[in-house]
Amino acid sequence: MTAYPFIEACWRRPVPRRPVWIMRQAGRYMPQYQEIRGRTDFLTLCKTPELAAQVTLLPIEILGVDAAILFSDILIPLEPMGISVAFEDKIGPVLSPVRDEKSIRALRGIEPGEDVPFVPEAIRLIRRELEGKTPLIGFSGSPFTLATYAVEGGTSKSFHNIKGLLYSRPDLADMLLEKLCGVVVSYLNSQIRAGAQAIQIFDTWGGILSGEEYARFSLNPLRKVLKGLDRDSVPVIYYLNDGAHLVPLLDSLEVEVLGIDWRQDIGQVRQALGRKKAIQGNLDPAVLFASPDEIARRARLIMDAAGPEPGHIFNLGHGILPTTPVRNAIALVEAVHSYRE
Numbered sequence: 001m002t003a004y005p006f007i008e009a010c011w012r013r014p015v016p017r018r019p020v021w022i023m024r025q026a027g028r029y030m031p032q033y034q035e036i037r038g039r040t041d042f043l044t045l046c047k048t049p050e051l052a053a054q055v056t057l058l059p060i061e062i063l064g065v066d067a068a069i070l071f072s073d074i075l076i077p078l079e080p081m082g083i084s085v086a087f088e089d090k091i092g093p094v095l096s097p098v099r100d101e102k103s104i105r106a107l108r109g110i111e112p113g114e115d116v117p118f119v120p121e122a123i124r125l126i127r128r129e130l131e132g133k134t135p136l137i138g139f140s141g142s143p144f145t146l147a148t149y150a151v152e153g154g155t156s157k158s159f160h161n162i163k164g165l166l167y168s169r170p171d172l173a174d175m176l177l178e179k180l181c182g183v184v185v186s187y188l189n190s191q192i193r194a195g196a197q198a199i200q201i202f203d204t205w206g207g208i209l210s211g212e213e214y215a216r217f218s219l220n221p222l223r224k225v226l227k228g229l230d231r232d233s234v235p236v237i238y239y240l241n242d243g244a245h246l247v248p249l250l251d252s253l254e255v256e257v258l259g260i261d262w263r264q265d266i267g268q269v270r271q272a273l274g275r276k277k278a279i280q281g282n283l284d285p286a287v288l289f290a291s292p293d294e295i296a297r298r299a300r301l302i303m304d305a306a307g308p309e310p311g312h313i314f315n316l317g318h319g320i321l322p323t324t325p326v327r328n329a330i331a332l333v334e335a336v337h338s339y340r341e
């Protein structure tokens with residue numbers, strides 16, 4: 001575990017300073033981001049390495065977080081597979097859904113160097129700018145979470161299209177997930193080759209499944225991805241949203257860090273997992289609408305519950321909300337850094 005440079009700090013005894021970064025560090029809550037977005041639509045921003053690099057670096061300077069996360073989106077690798085992807089204000093992502101055998105069979109594999117060259121290029125630029133002072137996290141959606149967007153055509157409340165596919169045509173769901181596994185492996189390996197120093201895999205929608213379906217349609221593909229990664233010295237953070245009922249299934253999962261949302265008690269998760277994995281999380285993003293004192297108090301409760309042993313990366317339980325005051329995000333980072341056991 002301690003062989004990984006980024007995770008190492010949180011395993012040192014005594015913990016010198018808990019590492020903290022925030023999900024969606026660069027986003028609509030930052031005026032500097034809004035200024036750039038006023039001139040550039042979101043997808044163009046993702047596809048222009050110089051701009052993606054500039055936006056990635058904002059939170060390092062403004063918030064003082066301990067890791068940079070690549071500015072991009074989990075839906076980027078779906079486009080070269082043959083799915084159209086658009087981001088619409090107030091609606092979110094809109095995709096051309098793939099729901100039948102013909103359209104699933106037609107999905108292509110990707111060659112990241114040719115299909116999404118702007119991603120490795122942005123990583124190389126960011127690494128140069130960071131000069132080794134702050135580690136850079138690359139990322140991907142999990143095969144299952146990407147499948148939900150591909151099949152639903154966007155975000156959903158009921159997820160009846162993806163669930164309908166799992167229950168009525170599990171063979172087709174397997175075929176789709178198999179293709180997504182190949183895409184995620186080559187996408188993440190290209191990020192690692194370009195210089196990503198840790199990888200986060202977002203399973204935002206894994207928690208909509210019961211244990212049996214989760215094991216088959218989310219965990220199995222994830223295990224395949226992990227086997228395919230060239231990652232001797234690159235730790236993997238697996239973020240599972242709304243997955244309290246699934247934690248018992250994660251015991252043997254070969255990742256270095258488990259990221260959890262705010263619904264779970266971090267102390268209990270720690271106990272359930274023992275000392276085999278570090279834990280990342282898990283402040284409710286909405287706490288950032290409270291006063292700096294209340295933010296600090298709730299951050300301390302999480303650090304108390306995570307315990308004095310090393311192996312905790314402080315984070316929000318999900319992405320930072322668009323109207324969050326930046327000064328409150330700064331207050332959170334300061335509260336984590338000034339915490340003493």
Ligand code: CP3
Binds near residue numbers: 023027028037093139
């Ligand atoms: O943390 C970072 O700053 C890194 C960049 C990043 C974005 N999206 C930027 C973004 C990361 C890591 C993501 C991951 C992502 N994207 C996930 C997994 C994490 C999670 O939030 O559960 C998911 C599910 C997506 C898909 C997606 N992208 C949605 C649902 C939306 C709309 C969100 C909304 O509130 O409307 C996006 C758009 C998006 N991705 C924005 C940003 C900064 C907002 C775009 C804008 O309007 O400027």
